[in-house]
Amino acid sequence: MTPFPAGTFTPAPGRGSLGRMLRVQAGTETRMALRHGEHVLLTLLIPIVLLVGLSVLRVFPLPEPRVNSVVPSILALAVMSTAFTSQAIALGFDRRYGVIRRLAATALPRWLLVAGRLAAMLAVVAVQLVVLGVIAALLGWTPTFGGVLWALVTVLLGCAAFGALGILLGGTLRADIVLAVANLVWFVLLLGGGIVIPLAQLPAGLAAVAALLPSGALAEGLRGSLVDGTGPGAGPVLVLLAWAVVAGGVAVRAVKLR
Amino acid sequence: MKRFGATTAVAGLDLTLDRGAVLALLGPNGAGKTTTVEICTGFQDADAGEVRVLGEDPSGGPDGLRARIGVMPQGGGAYPGVKAGEMLRLVAACAAHPLDPDWLIGVLGLDSAARTPYKRLSGGQQQRLALACALVGRPELVFLDEPTAGMDPQARRLVWDLVAALRRDGVAVLLTTHLMEEAEALADQVVIVDHGAVVAAGTPAELTTSTGDEQELRFRARTGMDVTALAAALPPGYRAAETVAGRYVVRGRIDPQVLSAITGWCAGQGALADDVQVARRSLEDVFLDLTGRELRS
Ligand SMILES: Nc1ncnc2c1ncn2[C@@H]1O[C@H](COP(=O)(O)OP(=O)(O)OP(=O)(O)O)[C@@H](O)[C@H]1O
Ligand SMILES: [Mg+2]
Numbered sequence: 001m002t003p004f005p006a007g008t009f010t011p012a013p014g015r016g017s018l019g020r021m022l023r024v025q026a027g028t029e030t031r032m033a034l035r036h037g038e039h040v041l042l043t044l045l046i047p048i049v050l051l052v053g054l055s056v057l058r059v060f061p062l063p064e065p066r067v068n069s070v071v072p073s074i075l076a077l078a079v080m081s082t083a084f085t086s087q088a089i090a091l092g093f094d095r096r097y098g099v100i101r102r103l104a105a106t107a108l109p110r111w112l113l114v115a116g117r118l119a120a121m122l123a124v125v126a127v128q129l130v131v132l133g134v135i136a137a138l139l140g141w142t143p144t145f146g147g148v149l150w151a152l153v154t155v156l157l158g159c160a161a162f163g164a165l166g167i168l169l170g171g172t173l174r175a176d177i178v179l180a181v182a183n184l185v186w187f188v189l190l191l192g193g194g195i196v197i198p199l200a201q202l203p204a205g206l207a208a209v210a211a212l213l214p215s216g217a218l219a220e221g222l223r224g225s226l227v228d229g230t231g232p233g234a235g236p237v238l239v240l241l242a243w244a245v246v247a248g249g250v251a252v253r254a255v256k257l258r
Numbered sequence: 259m260k261r262f263g264a265t266t267a268v269a270g271l272d273l274t275l276d277r278g279a280v281l282a283l284l285g286p287n288g289a290g291k292t293t294t295v296e297i298c299t300g301f302q303d304a305d306a307g308e309v310r311v312l313g314e315d316p317s318g319g320p321d322g323l324r325a326r327i328g329v330m331p332q333g334g335g336a337y338p339g340v341k342a343g344e345m346l347r348l349v350a351a352c353a354a355h356p357l358d359p360d361w362l363i364g365v366l367g368l369d370s371a372a373r374t375p376y377k378r379l380s381g382g383q384q385q386r387l388a389l390a391c392a393l394v395g396r397p398e399l400v401f402l403d404e405p406t407a408g409m410d411p412q413a414r415r416l417v418w419d420l421v422a423a424l425r426r427d428g429v430a431v432l433l434t435t436h437l438m439e440e441a442e443a444l445a446d447q448v449v450i451v452d453h454g455a456v457v458a459a460g461t462p463a464e465l466t467t468s469t470g471d472e473q474e475l476r477f478r479a480r481t482g483m484d485v486t487a488l489a490a491a492l493p494p495g496y497r498a499a500e501t502v503a504g505r506y507v508v509r510g511r512i513d514p515q516v517l518s519a520i521t522g523w524c525a526g527q528g529a530l531a532d533d534v535q536v537a538r539r540s541l542e543d544v545f546l547d548l549t550g551r552e553l554r555s
Pocket of ligand 1: 288290291292294
């Protein structure tokens with residue numbers, strides 16, 4: 001005798017609705033990203049501390065109101081933390097724990113598997129923008145409407161460039177190596193990649209390199225949009241696009257989702 | 259056929275699974291069970307040979323086929339930080355008419371661990387979640403790769419009940435196992451594989467029925483006794499063999515005289531014939547005879 005009434009498992013196969021799959025996958029991944037301590041430290045706490053600290057403490061000279069010059073750096077940091085570091089680490093460990101294989105064995109189409117990850121990444125970035133925007137406003141941030149629109153476009157480009165790099169890193173190396181590399185790159189780009197210290201204040205040689213890095217391009221693009229009111233500028237846009245296309249192209253070949 | 263470099267993982271393996279039947283793939287570590295399951299579920303492509311699953315070629319894992327099958331991969335798989343219910347709801351969302359995930363969580367005894375992230379679940383709990391993920395989409399065919407590995411006896415019993423219920427409801431099941439009793443209890447068809455090839459196939463009854471009316475007597479004793487001398491000590495026509503170190507079999511009509519002759523002969527060798535069994539061969543005996551290897555040590 002079995003405890004299961006007859007007909008309990010009668011086959012009724014079929015694929016679920018695409019919209020629902022995308023919603024549930026992206027929702028699950030977003031919730032996990034927002035409750036995972038180390039990821040929250042990286043994506044929210046450090047940017048908040050730096051935003052408040054650099055705006056309030058006069059560690060180096062900035063035009064008043066200081067917060068206006070700090071916000072572009074912090075938004076660039078937030079995008080890099082989520083799209084690159086956090087994403088690469090999560091993907092590295094998801095692969096180790098076999099979730100990609102698990103989902104690849106369901107009716108979830110492969111493109112949707114990728115779309116769900118990207119949607120979750122964008123959802124986390126949206127949360128960051130709202131939280132950091134509100135705190136910046138409380139600190140006296142006075143952006144223009146046009147500046148915010150340009151900044152959103154630049155953020156999306158930054159997500160594309162850093163996201164492609166994050167997937168490339170997290171999708172190809174072993175989880176513990178991904179963890180080490182992603183954190184190291186985050187730290188190096190934060191200080192030397194044009195994020196906290198603007199290109200104009202870096203040594204000339206380093207500034208030239210940083211301008212070609214996604215971090216420098218994203219931060220300069222955001223400064224152009226939010227501080228100078230000139231939009232991101234052709235240089236940063238091209239650099240971000242180039243990183244997105246190249247890293248995305250390599251990732252498509254190198255990353256095995258099965 | 260599937261090769262990895264010089265290793266041929268699967269070669270010459272013919273399987274047919276009927277709708278609503280249970281097939282057990284039985285074999286030692288490295289026999290090629292997982293490789294076979296992965297070829298059938300589209301995770302690997304065969305280097306040669308033909309595979310049809312529900313009438314479709316599984317290579318590359320076509321979307322249409324994946325919607326009809328349920329898979330429990332060896333070693334499971336989930337986000338490290340996901341809770342069991344979340345994971346099962348996600349897998350359920352991929353199916354058109356899923357079972358109720360909360361009910362299934364309860365059935366599998368995972369509600370006490372509902373708030374624990376996957377990476378902190380015990381091995382047996384991870385196995386249960388993997389099983390739930392394989393069943394939640396109400397597939398026509400499920401692949402269970404070592405479904406009871408690492409489970410306690412109670413959980414194993416539950417899995418057996420589940421497989422029986424699946425079979426009753428018309429779901430076809432292909433499962434792999436190391437456990438003879440599991441294959442014997444669950445399967446309509448047992449296929450014993452070793453080194454990637456079928457070494458025997460049939461119903462459990464067919465496999466365990468000795469040829470003709472010949473009987474067998476099996477016992478354990480110290481290793482390396484001279485089996486030719488043992489056979490010589492018995493009436494003509496009896497055969498004796500050491501199947502695996504320390505395990506002996508005598509084939510022929512087993513009557514009380516023969517039994518006492520065997521134990522007496524062992525005593526003469528200074529050995530105690532232990533664990534003496536007459537009668538039908540168990541699947542385990544079949545397996546040992548065919549592969550010369552112990553499954554469990
Ligand atoms: N990716 C791989 N690269 C190289 N060799 C492999 C690979 N996958 C499997 N093999 C080899 O193929 C053979 C069959 O492996 P498989 O995993 O199918 O065995 P199995 O029957 O599932 O064993 P187990 O009972 O331990 O799960 C083994 O010899 C294994 O070492
Ligand atoms: Mg295996």
